[in-house]
Amino acid sequence: MLDSLEIITLVEDSVPMHGPFVGEHGLSFLISGKRNGKEVRGLLDVGQSPEVLSHNMKGLGISPGSIDFLALSHCHYDHTGGAATFVASTGKKNFPVVAHPAIFRSHFKADPVLTSKGIQTGDELEAIEKAGGRVFLSSDPFPLAEGIATTGEIPRETDFEGPGKAFLTLQDGKVAVDTLPDDMGITARVRGKGIVVIAGCSHSGIVNILRRVQSLYPEEPIEGVIGGLHLVNATEEKMEKTLEGIREVSPRWVAAGHCTGFPMQVKLSLSLGSAFSPLCVGKKFVVQGDPGKE
Numbered sequence: 001m002l003d004s005l006e007i008i009t010l011v012e013d014s015v016p017m018h019g020p021f022v023g024e025h026g027l028s029f030l031i032s033g034k035r036n037g038k039e040v041r042g043l044l045d046v047g048q049s050p051e052v053l054s055h056n057m058k059g060l061g062i063s064p065g066s067i068d069f070l071a072l073s074h075c076h077y078d079h080t081g082g083a084a085t086f087v088a089s090t091g092k093k094n095f096p097v098v099a100h101p102a103i104f105r106s107h108f109k110a111d112p113v114l115t116s117k118g119i120q121t122g123d124e125l126e127a128i129e130k131a132g133g134r135v136f137l138s139s140d141p142f143p144l145a146e147g148i149a150t151t152g153e154i155p156r157e158t159d160f161e162g163p164g165k166a167f168l169t170l171q172d173g174k175v176a177v178d179t180l181p182d183d184m185g186i187t188a189r190v191r192g193k194g195i196v197v198i199a200g201c202s203h204s205g206i207v208n209i210l211r212r213v214q215s216l217y218p219e220e221p222i223e224g225v226i227g228g229l230h231l232v233n234a235t236e237e238k239m240e241k242t243l244e245g246i247r248e249v250s251p252r253w254v255a256a257g258h259c260t261g262f263p264m265q266v267k268l269s270l271s272l273g274s275a276f277s278p279l280c281v282g283k284k285f286v287v288q289g290d291p292g293k294e
Contacts (some may be wrong), residue, residue, distance in 0.1 A: 002147035011047030050082025100182035115170025154204035161205020192290025199227030207245030232261030
């Protein structure tokens with residue numbers, strides 16, 4: 001387990017009133033974990049454009065060369081845009097990039113017109129490898145560092161969550177509904193506190209993600225939940241069921257933004273009070289572990 005955890009929002013749709021930051025529709029987190037005096041730093045997602053990520057990292061005094069790994073939560077362009085550029089900016093060879101095996105598939109919408117929504121030109125597997133990346137594709141939980149791992153593929157248990165039927169893919173040359181099987185998150189386990197769940201867009205459903213984490217670590221409490229909840233256009237019923245599912249897990253705190261939607265943020269704030277925080281670029285979350293506990 002980690003002795004401490006720090007999460008900094010690098011890319012998000014909103015920015016604070018003061019500061020040198022730029023917002024865009026996208027998401028990226030810096031995850032820093034310390035254990036036995038050693039620190040490991042990784043990114044979950046890179047946002048939509050490498051220029052915004054680079055600008056905000058510079059504003060926060062974060063060097064790409066200090067990053068140890070990149071995990072991609074799912075294929076969408078606003079989470080993977082410029083992945084190859086970021087890998088190249090680290091200046092490292094065999095830089096670890098972790099994702100689901102389905103992440104490089106065709107992924108598109110035809111509403112109102114045919115548009116690619118997945119990995120864009122220049123961020124294909126070959127481009128990431130050419131930039132110096134060593135890509136690991138796993139549908140199982142994958143270790144990123146001691147105390148930090150991906151959730152692996154998320155089982156779909158609830159009857160109210162999921163990406164719907166708007167996203168499409170190609171299977172054996174035929175058009176099919178894309179269920180976004182590559183959607184996953186990260187778990188960071190902090191000594192004496194529990195698990196922080198870090199999500200990208202939660203296309204599989206944040207309740208499904210939390211249930212997955214509980215099945216992986218049944219004896220550990222959920223300390224916090226951070227990321228996008230993809231409820232921006234959700235029905236009242238879906239938002240209420242999601243809120244109920246989050247309350248059942250009883251995280252100590254929740255931080256949500258990006259695709260969560262203002263109505264759901266309001267519900268979270270009214271329900272959780274000061275335990276809820278909206279995301280913005282530069283927002284930092286620190287969890288200090290208890291050294292006297294396992």
